[in-house]
Amino acid sequence: MTTSADTQRSLECVRRFQEGEKAAFDELVRMHQRQAYGFVYSLIGNAEDAADILQEGFLRAYEGLERFRGESGFKTWFYRILINLTRDALRRRGRSRRLFSYSLDEEDENGIAKSVPDMTLRPDMMAQEREYEDILSRALCELPDRQREAFSLRYFQGLKAEEVARILGCRTPTAKVHIFRAVRHIGRIMEPYIRGRS
Amino acid sequence: MGMCFFVKRKLLDFAEGELSERQAAGVRAHLENCPACRGRLEELRRGLQAAGLHRGAQMPEDFWKKFDAGLQKKILERECGRLPRAGRRFVLVAPVWRPALIALPVLVIMFALATHLRIFSPAAQEETLVNDAAWLMDEASDEQGALSSDDDITDDMEILYLVDPSSFQENG
Numbered sequence: 001m002t003t004s005a006d007t008q009r010s011l012e013c014v015r016r017f018q019e020g021e022k023a024a025f026d027e028l029v030r031m032h033q034r035q036a037y038g039f040v041y042s043l044i045g046n047a048e049d050a051a052d053i054l055q056e057g058f059l060r061a062y063e064g065l066e067r068f069r070g071e072s073g074f075k076t077w078f079y080r081i082l083i084n085l086t087r088d089a090l091r092r093r094g095r096s097r098r099l100f101s102y103s104l105d106e107e108d109e110n111g112i113a114k115s116v117p118d119m120t121l122r123p124d125m126m127a128q129e130r131e132y133e134d135i136l137s138r139a140l141c142e143l144p145d146r147q148r149e150a151f152s153l154r155y156f157q158g159l160k161a162e163e164v165a166r167i168l169g170c171r172t173p174t175a176k177v178h179i180f181r182a183v184r185h186i187g188r189i190m191e192p193y194i195r196g197r198s
Numbered sequence: 199m200g201m202c203f204f205v206k207r208k209l210l211d212f213a214e215g216e217l218s219e220r221q222a223a224g225v226r227a228h229l230e231n232c233p234a235c236r237g238r239l240e241e242l243r244r245g246l247q248a249a250g251l252h253r254g255a256q257m258p259e260d261f262w263k264k265f266d267a268g269l270q271k272k273i274l275e276r277e278c279g280r281l282p283r284a285g286r287r288f289v290l291v292a293p294v295w296r297p298a299l300i301a302l303p304v305l306v307i308m309f310a311l312a313t314h315l316r317i318f319s320p321a322a323q324e325e326t327l328v329n330d331a332a333w334l335m336d337e338a339s340d341e342q343g344a345l346s347s348d349d350d351i352t353d354d355m356e357i358l359y360l361v362d363p364s365s366f367q368e369n370g
Contacts, residue, residue, distance in 0.1 A: 029269065033262065034257075034262075037257065038254045042252075051261075051265060055268060055269050055272060058269055059269070059272055059273065059276060062276070063276065136248060136251075151249070155246075155249035155250075155252070156249070156252060156254065176207075179210065180206075180207075180210045180242075182245075183210060183241075183242050183245035183246060183249070184238065184245055186244075186245040186249065187240075187248065188241055188244075190247075191241075193248075194244050194247055194248060
């Protein structure tokens with residue numbers, strides 16, 4: 001989670017970098033790399049790709065930081081870069097095959113999904129924590145780009161809907177719709193596992 | 199059921215407990231009579247629970263060391279691409295040799311400066327003057343036919359003997 005102190009510190013580093021202090025960029029990297037890695041990983045679901053994208057993201061930031069005018073926070077600006085790189089990577093790779101056999105639009109009169117998630121992913125067949133992350137990661141990959149990004153920013157990065165909207169470049173109500181759909185989708189996919197845990 | 203459209207928009211905030219008490223009461227009243235919205239709320243709660251169980255990707259320190267080294271290398275390569283050829287060569291020299299490359303011209307400059315200072319220092323200038331004076335005095339004594347203390351008489355006699363040995367026999 002980013003506090004206003006972190007935001008100020010980031011902007012201070014950016015200012016120092018723009019004044020010619022190259023070491024300030026290292027500080028920016030140290031401040032953001034772990035959280036940003038978690039974000040990219042949640043979008044792409046692969047450790048190696050996530051590291052490559054993050055490195056490329058920092059490189060782009062390094063090259064573009066001279067032109068950064070501070071109209072948004074560094075994190076907002078940087079996460080936009082990461083989102084674009086991730087979308088490109090996913091497009092190049094081709095979306096992984098669908099793992100869950102249901103559609104968000106299909107629901108019965110009680111608002112419950114008609115088809116059930118793939119039973120090969122039943123929780124009793126999996127070692128708990130690691131498998132849980134794996135399923136969640138794959139469930140996220142099932143979501144449309146915007147929903148996945150909104151979900152990850154809101155719940156893994158702890159940002160408010162307004163900040164999510166700024167990063168995604170849309171209005172706040174639109175961001176809220178993306179978040180709503182994503183949470184519901186994840187809720188359906190993770191149902192067997194959540195039930196298994198409780 | 200007409201209310202579903204409005205309640206649906208508030209359901210996530212309701213599930214997260216971010217609605218005011220008045221709004222929450224309205225949603226609760228609707229939920230009592232609407233199984234569809236209750237179903238949606240259940241899904242949202244499960245989704246939130248799933249997100250809450252997420253631990254995030256915790257990578258070991260080694261991973262970050264490699265990551266930082268890789269990033270530095272890439273930044274260097276990009277920087278290098280902007281430099282003229284000579285600068286590019288310098289950047290591409292292995293890091294262990296870079297201090298030596300910088301130290302070499304510095305050492306040459308320091309040596310040149312030291313030499314310069316030694317030649318032009320007051321002590322060195324005084325020594326030069328003394329040497330010059332001694333040399334001039336020797337020259338003057340030679341012109342008067344006297345031998346200077348520094349001349350090697352033996353060497354001169356050897357030369358004279360080689361040129362004309364008879365004169366040495368006559369004079370003993």
